[in-house]
Amino acid sequence: MTKRVTKRRLETNERLLDAAEQAFAEHGFHGVSISDLCARAGYTSGAFYSNYASKDELFLALFTRRSEIVLKQLGEAVDQAVVSEHPIATLIESASVVDEETRTWFLISTEFTLYAIRHPEAAEALARHDAAIRAAVAELIAPLLATAPSKVTEADLDMLVRFVVAVREGGLAQSLVEPTVLPHGELERRFLPALFEGLS
Template sequence: MIVTTRAGERMTKRVTRRRLETNERLLDAAEQAFAEYGFHGVSIAELCTRAGYTTGAFYSNYSSKSELFLALFTRRSAVVLKQLGDALDEAIVSEHPMAAFVELASAVDEETRTWFLISTEFTLHAIRNPEAAEALARHDAAMRAAIAELLAPLLATARSKVPLKDPDMLMRLVVAVREGGLAQSLVEPGALPHGELERRFLPTLLGGHG
């Protein structure tokens, strides 16, 4: 029989906490560096220097920059889902829930811009790299499924102009409008204000005033 001592438990907790802190610092450093220099513009050694660690710390957590990006994706997904959930809670009690939700969900802040730069860089990498593409596709699919589940009550009561029997395809369309509009507005902010395409077309597409 193996007995875990209290001292052993305290040591495990310290190691786990230290590992979590190391991971968060690596993710923070990667987010900043990828946004500034691009996915291929910064080395693992440079990422570690930014985070204050050696490359050994990196490889104890990740096997590659691609794996690190996917961890960033997971962290960012949790933030986005929380934001969408808060927007849904506020919109669902309004007079026009769908329009209100789109208005709230289409907001763009500096974090949105930063993540768009990072994700676009990695998407280009994935297009050229089948292994990275397969991993990104899995993460994208999981995110679309989570958003579809979150929005299911809202979509069920809306007068949608597209079939709801294929929620994944619907989410692909929403993502295309969102990311395509964001790309254009970042290039031409004067001609296309942030969120304009979403606010103008998604409420009608997804069900008018619901």
């Protein structure tokens, strides 16, 4: 039987997610126990297990919550880009902003990715989530690609999104390590416009 979602249950879930995000960023995915999370959120372990079966499941809920925020921001950036004189450059500039939330999420997601690589079940679950996000991103950027004739087929679009994500995440890792050498978004600004021009 499906559990009824009450206001109290939603609040409990949000507090657990907030506590997990802070704890994972500070101590790492492995450095935080379920009892640590519950103590930080002000709940017993019963509250945790009434919402999640494991830390893996909790992380994927965090992933979903963060993805919704990022997709909303991307949608707004695309809306601005399609009406600008230089759509691709405008989108890249908007997407290159790195704030403390971006840094925090990068720490959490990178560590969980390493965990997933070592654990097949976690990898399968993360891959499903990643695929859903790529599909959403592809749908959002479709109007941008439509501003000029494009060689990108529907089958290619998923691979294109994979490539852009790889540049974004790889560049972010390097710029967080060497912020004075590689400013945030520099790789994207230098190379992605040429990529999209070559596809049109």
